[in-house]
Amino acid sequence: MDGFNIKDVPEVVLWIAKIAIIFGGLVGTAALMSLAERKVSAWMQYRHGPNRVGPFGLLQPLADGIKFIFKEELIPEGANKFLFRLAPALAAIPAMMTIAVIPIGTVVIADQVIPFSIAQIDLGIMYMLALGGLSVYGAILGGWASNSKYSLLGGLRASAQMISYELTLILSILVVVALSGSLDLNTIVDAQREAGLWNVFTPFGFLAFVLFTIASFAETNRHPFDFAECEPELVGGFHTEYSAMRFALFFLGEYCAMTVMACLNTTLFFGGPSVPFWPEAPWFLGILAFLVKAGFFLFLFIWVRWTLPRFRFDQLMRLGWKVALPIALVNLLVVGAWVAFTTKGS
Amino acid sequence: MSAILFYVLAVVALLGAAGVILAKSPMGSVISLLGTFFALAVIYLLAGFQFLAAAQILVYAGAILVLFLFVIMLLNLGAMGSRFELSFAPLQSGRARLAAAIAMALALIGLVAAQRASLKALAEPAADAPALDSLRGIALELFGRYSLPFQAVSVLLLATMVAVIVLAKRQRAGEHGSGEGAQ
Numbered sequence A: 001m002d003g004f005n006i007k008d009v010p011e012v013v014l015w016i017a018k019i020a021i022i023f024g025g026l027v028g029t030a031a032l033m034s035l036a037e038r039k040v041s042a043w044m045q046y047r048h049g050p051n052r053v054g055p056f057g058l059l060q061p062l063a064d065g066i067k068f069i070f071k072e073e074l075i076p077e078g079a080n081k082f083l084f085r086l087a088p089a090l091a092a093i094p095a096m097m098t099i100a101v102i103p104i105g106t107v108v109i110a111d112q113v114i115p116f117s118i119a120q121i122d123l124g125i126m127y128m129l130a131l132g133g134l135s136v137y138g139a140i141l142g143g144w145a146s147n148s149k150y151s152l153l154g155g156l157r158a159s160a161q162m163i164s165y166e167l168t169l170i171l172s173i174l175v176v177v178a179l180s181g182s183l184d185l186n187t188i189v190d191a192q193r194e195a196g197l198w199n200v201f202t203p204f205g206f207l208a209f210v211l212f213t214i215a216s217f218a219e220t221n222r223h224p225f226d227f228a229e230c231e232p233e234l235v236g237g238f239h240t241e242y243s244a245m246r247f248a249l250f251f252l253g254e255y256c257a258m259t260v261m262a263c264l265n266t267t268l269f270f271g272g273p274s275v276p277f278w279p280e281a282p283w284f285l286g287i288l289a290f291l292v293k294a295g296f297f298l299f300l301f302i303w304v305r306w307t308l309p310r311f312r313f314d315q316l317m318r319l320g321w322k323v324a325l326p327i328a329l330v331n332l333l334v335v336g337a338w339v340a341f342t343t344k345g346s
Numbered sequence B: 001m002s003a004i005l006f007y008v009l010a011v012v013a014l015l016g017a018a019g020v021i022l023a024k025s026p027m028g029s030v031i032s033l034l035g036t037f038f039a040l041a042v043i044y045l046l047a048g049f050q051f052l053a054a055a056q057i058l059v060y061a062g063a064i065l066v067l068f069l070f071v072i073m074l075l076n077l078g079a080m081g082s083r084f085e086l087s088f089a090p091l092q093s094g095r096a097r098l099a100a101a102i103a104m105a106l107a108l109i110g111l112v113a114a115q116r117a118s119l120k121a122l123a124e125p126a127a128d129a130p131a132l133d134s135l136r137g138i139a140l141e142l143f144g145r146y147s148l149p150f151q152a153v154s155v156l157l158l159a160t161m162v163a164v165i166v167l168a169k170r171q172r173a174g175e176h177g178s179g180e181g182a183q
Helices: A011-044 A060-070 A081-101 A124-145 A149-180 A185-195 A203-219 A244-269 A283-305 A313-342 B002-022 B026-046 B050-075 B094-116 B119-123 B135-145 B147-176
Strands: A106-109 A112-115
Touching: A011 A060, A011 A081, A011 A244, A011 A283, A060 A244, A081 A124, A081 A244, A106 A283, A124 A149, A124 A185, A124 A244, A124 B050, A149 A185, A149 A203, A149 A244, A149 A313, A149 B050, A185 A244, A203 A244, A203 A283, A203 A313, A244 A283, B002 B026, B026 B050, B135 B147
Parallel strands: none
Antiparallel strands: A106 A112
């Protein structure tokens, strides 16, 4: 590697490499999650789970993907064709785009530090929230365009729940923003590393972490809040009428959203790529630490799904508006006062 | 490159705006409005106002339009059929033509004004003002110089909300014949 200078490499090449690795990693994780979900649920229920395709069933997602592609696509009569085709894309694309600002760590090649994230923008959190807010369109438009009762009810429920919990989600993120004084995810990670204290270990941060985790389950329509596709009541919810690859896109969007939420939880509350008790850890350990932390939260999604029973919809709404939202508001207020009185000047 | 992008986006925004009025079904109007908002957000990005672009998507596309969709779905305005259709009926009345003519005249004046003072000069703040493209600059302006108008606007919005609720409740109370039933 003598004389190798990263500045000699055209920036475009670096961008494309980063996009390929991170985006591929996201979609790969989403595919693996569909397998992990079935495997873990099988172990929890004393079964084997899928184990026929490839070693330990590892090629199952590939087989599923091929099957999805070759299935017949149906569009119900009376459905609005434009919206019906648009909705799966609206569900999947924003969820995939949000990964761009997550700082996964740094890569050091020949003593040169390259940030390992697609984009380092000052308004990283605004970007994530703006795109995250769009994911509700996939559910609501898909449910409406299908021209079916079950889809419509599923779409309504999904959007009501996403709007309600988005407030709690944003307010708990704002606590972290107030603590580290920046909307840039990189700065938030650096602040935690410099303080040697992850946000989750501060009292406000811990409360915000609990609220964020609850809200992230509701935002991604996961158990115990998966009323959008509450099977005994609504068949498949807003994607009842979807088949083949369009259905797969909804599925992919859900798993991508889960992965991004896990990454965001890691970044905001668990110091992102920082290794505990070892600030000077080599870069690959940082990336490994990030993956382990995010992997834990992905496992938590599955763990909770196969452990807890489903809520009732009115209970979900009551929890969101009467419990989670007031706590989040008060928490933010207290943090604001604390930050205002402890920091001087500026 | 950015000039071409701007003109494409401007056309999209205008077509979307026309679609809001001309679409036969309310759902079509909402989708057109969504297109307009997106085009505007990208135009803000081109002008260098990143925060404004993100806020535009977050507030308008992510919150307000979703509520519109909600209301439309709950009101159940009937099936819209399998494709979007345009209806030129709203433009038939004389009053609508007058309004359209006034709007066109205003747009023309705006265009001429923009032509005379280049957009760049408009976008660039005075030397002593904090830069509006940074979050700190926006915050300083909002909570410093424009603190009072900012608070006044929020009170105005609150008052509007209360007024709407009161109106809606009064109507319902009238329907049922007593004001006691409605909480």
